[in-house]
Amino acid sequence: MVGFLLLFLPFPFLLYIAAPQIRKMLSSGVCxxxxxxxxxxxxxxxxxxGIGKETATELAQRGARVYLACxxxxxxxxxxxxxxxxTGNQQVFVRKLDLADTKSIRAFVQDFSVEEKQLHILINNxxxxxxxxxxxxxxxxxxxxxxxxxxxxxxHLLLEKLKESAPSRVVNVSSLAHYLGRIHFHNLQGERYYNAGLAYCHSKLANILFTQELARRLKGSGVTTYSVHPGTVKSELTRHSSFMTWMWWLFSSFLKTPQQGAQTSLYCALTEGLENLSGKHFSDCxxxxxSAQARNEVIARRLWDVSCDLLGIPLD
Known part of the structure; x- marks a missing residue:
């Protein structure tokens, strides 16, 4: 038994030594x-x-007028x-946007519409x-x-500006966690039962369903949309969970950096020739x-209608 344990003692050390190579292997995909x-x-x-900061930095590096909506x-x-x-690009602006408050969202769009006549790239990160x-x-x-x-x-509020600026793109940051997600229309607000981890998974599934239905509705408009899995990234996203923060720290050597995590968002925002793949999901560029749930067109259309109802958006 002692010999068996001694056999495995070097394993953590070897794992640590191999971490850079393992992280490189898990971080394939560069825009x-x-x-x-x-x-x-x-x-x-x-x-x-995190990922949003790195995405904005690269867009600014390429000469875009970039709005940090935070x-x-x-x-x-x-x-x-x-x-x-x-970047040397002075056209980087900050505007208040609280996604947990529809009044803030509407105010952001109203102010942005006064400032800008066009919008070519929207990264919902x-x-x-x-x-x-x-x-x-x-x-x-x-x-x-x-x-x-x-x-x-x-x-929705920026769609007309995106159409007027076509060709334009919308990138929705989702997650591999969508595989565990389900859209429970009878419990969409988690009032009957709630699990923090699964709630995140449900919302990430919703991102993919939204992307697919948006692509269907925008066909022929010149606006294309994509959902992405950025990978497992060392970021502040785990701040609400002590357990996940500890896990992220423990396995930090194997996680993507925010710059690596931004690559697929940038790929979908910038790569030429992706127009015929609108509505598709990407990972590692x-x-x-x-998941089967994420490919369900009936659920996607129902989620669209329910979302419009909740937000007071007239149905098409």
Whole structure:
């Protein structure tokens, strides 16, 4: 028995030594597009940290006018100045956007519409994960309210500007966690039963269903849309869960960096020739498989109708 244990003692050390190679293997997929963006306008939600920050930085590096749409304006201002210094692009702006409050979303779009005549790239990146049960300002369960309904409303309100600016793109950041998600229409707000981990999974499934139905409705408009799995990224997304924060710390050597996590969002936003793949899901800068639930067109259409009803959007 002792000999058996001694045999495995070097394993943690070897795992640590191999971590860079393992992380490289798990971080395949790099956006190699050389597209430049002078004169183009982009909005990135949740751009004051993590994947969103890296996505906004790269768009600014390519010459776009970039709007950091964030709840924490003070933190975002610091990030904007950092991006301006790093890229030399002074057209990086911060605007208040709280996806947990539809009034804030509408105010953001109203102000943005006054400032900008066009919008070419919308990156719906912001999100919450494993929150204790709580509700948004409008009474929606926090995961579904922020991750899905908030971005649903934001995209809806910006659609005309996206169409007028075509060709344009919408990228929705989802997750591999969608495989565990289900859309329980009888319990969409988690009032009958609630599990923080599953609530996150449900909202990520909603992101993919929204992307597919949006693509169907936008066919021929010049606006295309894609959902992405960024990978398991070392970021602040786990801040609501002590357990997940500890797990992220324990396995930090194997996690993607935010820059690596941003690659698939950038790939879908920039790569030429993706128009015929509108509505598809991507991971590591290539097409990725989704769950059977995520391919269900009936659920996608019903979720669209229910979302419109909850948000007071007239049905088409």
């Amino acid at each position: 190699t597009s050389t597209v430049q963006l002078p004169g183009k306008v982009a909005v990135v939600t949740g751009a004051n940290t 709840r924490d304006v003070q933190k975002a201002e610091l990030v904007a100045r950092e991006i301006q210094t790093k 912001a999100g919450v994960m494993m929150c204790p049960y709580s509700k948004t300002a409008d009474g929606f369960e926090m995961h579904m309210g922020v991750n899905h309904l908030g971005h649903f409303l934001l995209t 290539q097409l990725a498989w989704v």
